[in-house]
Amino acid sequence: MDIAIIGWGSLIWDLEILEPQVDPRWQRGAGPSLPLEFSRISPKRKKALALIVDPDHGTSCATSLVVSRRKSLEEAVADLAARERAPLERIGYASSSGSWRSNVDGVAERFEAWFTASGFSGAVWTDLPGNFHEETGTPYSLDAAIAYLQTLEGLSLLEAKRYIELAPEETMTALRQKLAGEAWWTDVPLHRELDEAS
Numbered sequence: 001m002d003i004a005i006i007g008w009g010s011l012i013w014d015l016e017i018l019e020p021q022v023d024p025r026w027q028r029g030a031g032p033s034l035p036l037e038f039s040r041i042s043p044k045r046k047k048a049l050a051l052i053v054d055p056d057h058g059t060s061c062a063t064s065l066v067v068s069r070r071k072s073l074e075e076a077v078a079d080l081a082a083r084e085r086a087p088l089e090r091i092g093y094a095s096s097s098g099s100w101r102s103n104v105d106g107v108a109e110r111f112e113a114w115f116t117a118s119g120f121s122g123a124v125w126t127d128l129p130g131n132f133h134e135e136t137g138t139p140y141s142l143d144a145a146i147a148y149l150q151t152l153e154g155l156s157l158l159e160a161k162r163y164i165e166l167a168p169e170e171t172m173t174a175l176r177q178k179l180a181g182e183a184w185w186t187d188v189p190l191h192r193e194l195d196e197a198s
Helices: 016-021 073-084 108-118 132-136 142-149 154-166 174-179
Strands: 003-007 022-027 034-042 048-053 059-061 064-068 091-095 122-126
Touching: 003 073, 016 022, 016 073, 034 132, 034 142, 034 174, 048 142, 048 154, 064 073, 073 091, 073 122, 091 108, 108 122, 132 142, 142 174, 154 174
Parallel strands: 003 122
Antiparallel strands: 003 064, 022 064, 034 048, 034 059, 091 122
16 A cells, blocks of 8 residues: 655654654645644644644645555554554544545545545545634634734743744645734744753
8 A cells, every 4th residue: 555644734844753654755745735724722832823634714735745654554543643642543544445534524535536646545644623712712713813822922932933934835824824914923033943841
């Protein structure tokens, strides 16, 4: 099986423990287009907003891929789950034979035409749900997201800036576009080497 691991955020600049299990050369923009937005509050990233597949608020963006060295979807799913420190059920998968799992409606279907065009027979991706409303008590919107970012301080704010700014250029979501015109956001320094242990 030729299996692609699909990425759109930090996976692209930090394969971490996944690196030995893939050909680490990213094929930028070669994955399926998916609706993406920075609409998940990430405990792992100091409460920064993280990118997820979000059909309700997302902008259709090109994704990228690396090729898994594994020959089964089960192994590729386990590899990505380990890197993401996520349970197996939070890793989505699809195959050209029609098997799939996703917590997000309509995502697996986006792979059907892509399999034909790309030649891959399987794909896995991080399939985390949105949690903005649960974490803040406010439904997600661009204004709510910016208001949330403005509450962050110290390392949380620096990580939020780093994560959004280091996302690949093709991940041009509505929030990222709006932030580009916000003077206060431009003034937040970009720390490329935040100490994850701090």
